[in-house]
Amino acid sequence: MDERAGLWRLAGLVAGLAGLATSYTAAMVLTIRESPVVAIAEGVIRLTPGPVADFVIRFFGSGNKALLLVMILLIVSVVFAALGAAARRRWWVPLAGYSVLALVTAAAVLLQRGSATADLLPVVIGYLTWLLVLALLVAPLRRLERTGAAPRPAGASVVVADEQTGAHGRRTFLVRAVLVGGAAVVVAGAGRVLGTGRRAVEETRRLLRIEGAGQTPPPRGSSLGVDDIASWQTPNDDFYQIHTALVVPAIAPVDWRLRIHGMVEREVELTYDALLARERTEAWTTLSCVSNPVGGDLVGNALWTGVLTSDLLAEAGVLPGADAVLQTSEDGWTCGTPLEALTDGRGAMLAVAMNGEALPIEHGFPVRTLVPGLYGYVSATKWVVDLEVTRFADFSAYWTQRGWSERGPVKIASRIDVPRSGEDVPAGRVAFGGVAWMQGTGVSTVEFSVDGGEWVAADLGRVPSADTWVQWAGTTDVGPGDHRVRVRATDADGNVQTDVERGVLPDGATGLDEVDFTATDTSTPDE
Ligand SMILES: Nc1nc2c(c(=O)[nH]1)N[C@H]1C(S)=C(S)[C@@H](COP(=O)(O)O)O[C@H]1N2
Numbered sequence: 001m002d003e004r005a006g007l008w009r010l011a012g013l014v015a016g017l018a019g020l021a022t023s024y025t026a027a028m029v030l031t032i033r034e035s036p037v038v039a040i041a042e043g044v045i046r047l048t049p050g051p052v053a054d055f056v057i058r059f060f061g062s063g064n065k066a067l068l069l070v071m072i073l074l075i076v077s078v079v080f081a082a083l084g085a086a087a088r089r090r091w092w093v094p095l096a097g098y099s100v101l102a103l104v105t106a107a108a109v110l111l112q113r114g115s116a117t118a119d120l121l122p123v124v125i126g127y128l129t130w131l132l133v134l135a136l137l138v139a140p141l142r143r144l145e146r147t148g149a150a151p152r153p154a155g156a157s158v159v160v161a162d163e164q165t166g167a168h169g170r171r172t173f174l175v176r177a178v179l180v181g182g183a184a185v186v187v188a189g190a191g192r193v194l195g196t197g198r199r200a201v202e203e204t205r206r207l208l209r210i211e212g213a214g215q216t217p218p219p220r221g222s223s224l225g226v227d228d229i230a231s232w233q234t235p236n237d238d239f240y241q242i243h244t245a246l247v248v249p250a251i252a253p254v255d256w257r258l259r260i261h262g263m264v265e266r267e268v269e270l271t272y273d274a275l276l277a278r279e280r281t282e283a284w285t286t287l288s289c290v291s292n293p294v295g296g297d298l299v300g301n302a303l304w305t306g307v308l309t310s311d312l313l314a315e316a317g318v319l320p321g322a323d324a325v326l327q328t329s330e331d332g333w334t335c336g337t338p339l340e341a342l343t344d345g346r347g348a349m350l351a352v353a354m355n356g357e358a359l360p361i362e363h364g365f366p367v368r369t370l371v372p373g374l375y376g377y378v379s380a381t382k383w384v385v386d387l388e389v390t391r392f393a394d395f396s397a398y399w400t401q402r403g404w405s406e407r408g409p410v411k412i413a414s415r416i417d418v419p420r421s422g423e424d425v426p427a428g429r430v431a432f433g434g435v436a437w438m439q440g441t442g443v444s445t446v447e448f449s450v451d452g453g454e455w456v457a458a459d460l461g462r463v464p465s466a467d468t469w470v471q472w473a474g475t476t477d478v479g480p481g482d483h484r485v486r487v488r489a490t491d492a493d494g495n496v497q498t499d500v501e502r503g504v505l506p507d508g509a510t511g512l513d514e515v516d517f518t519a520t521d522t523s524t525p526d527e
């Protein structure tokens, strides 16, 4: 049949592969995941029934997904070509096809362990590439079709003109196809180069065992056993992430150096091995973000293992007059921490492990800092590489330059996790619960109040120190109807959390968390 059908198929194939290339590279750059196609392969393996999966895994070799990937690529190539061919008559067929492929891929990505919403970005980028490239390639083909479809009048000159437009359309198409194809190869190649380094670091991290880390279990009674309250220990995969880096630094431990300098008697430079060889400390500590709104979830609690910052500063010998440490990360982010907070015995550390595992890359691998009682933006430098002992008067750190306070001690906070906002609960005895924190001082009391009624004292979970959040829970009688519950905490010094509402800027929000819910009448209605 006609050669044009071939051109349409080629358009579909080129568009399809270009989308795979951009999504692959986006995945290499933006996430620590493999490409979305790998997510499909993993999804296929997962969804295959047991014995078949066994066979597939053995057949394709354990850990080596290459053959499966090639098969998936071949299948989608056929699909891409078919979508291109279909576009010739019905423009919406490729649109529908791409949408289905993107949705299936998105599902596969989300099925992966510990996936985040950001992992969907490569899929979106691939989808947009499909639409864009297909539009680009189809335009000259449509022109070509029009010339061919027109009934040919007898005049030779017209036929020549017609053939010229046809040849022109064909040439435009081929030029575009070659350019797009070439660009796709370059993009995919760049992704490969970028991804290899990153993946190597991730692999190193995965195989790294930090001896002695993770030996401190959560205290008995830290969890009240109430469903839907944030778990006392926040798993690494669920721990909130805040960083200014678009592409998070991937630092191989062998390449990591920490320099301690500035107002010190002697500069200290440390390698990762040298850091690991030092005496270690381990503590449960809650980390929270200054941008966490009242009731928000930019807060988590984990077991951190590392080396006391005070030990390293002592070794460097801090000179009189210094009052701050300017911390810098590998990606150039900075924060200023009061020297006192690093040396007053509260346990500020250079952390290497989180919940017993080497730090996840997104949480600062291989080394980050942590200071109990300070918001992350003034204390918790991920991918830390430089500590300069200095004076607050002599510098201004990243967020301070952008209007946030120079100092950021955490404020007392309490949050309602149960019931959820808008939830319907049976009237009668209603359960309430959540978390509260005041790192450094500790929480002594949490109370809740329904509809402005009396404050009811909640039960508190056990905590190992003043530096972690505490679970709270309690019940009270609530009649049918719409209600609002509020919560407030009191710290160990007797300071009651204020109900004065302030926004997160410049040094953290205040005010009480409140949740609206409905209690439904459960008594049998009269007939
Ligand atoms: N390198 C670097 N470190 C950083 C940041 C950053 O943007 N870059 N953000 C800080 C802020 S604002 C917070 S709240 C904590 C969050 O740490 P997490 O992402 O491990 O939860 O990291 C801090 N450390």
Ligand SMILES: [Mo]
Pocket: 242, 288, 289, 290, 291, 375, 376, 377
């Ligand atoms: Mo933050």
